[in-house]
């Protein structure tokens with residue numbers, strides 16, 4: 001589906017899926033913690049934050065180091081950033097392409 005995406009071409013799709021997966025997994029204890037205990041709430045929050053940090057800190061340009069997820073979150077609207085990210089065909093900063 002996203003074969004032409006720069007994320008896929010630079011083999012960072014799995015990292016992005018791992019980050020999203022952690023965020024989803026973290027929602028379980030987070031929601032459970034709302035009803036049961038603060039400890040579960042904090043554990044869930046930590047897992048969600050870890051996933052978000054991996055996505056923001058790791059996925060980026062191999063050439064100039066620009067963090068694409070962070071750039072997408074900063075420059076695109078809430079309902080557009082993921083499409084913008086997955087549609088990247090070259091680095092918006094240095095023009096790197098595969």
Ligand SMILES: [Zn+2]
Nearest residue numbers: 061064091094
């Ligand atoms: Zn770049």
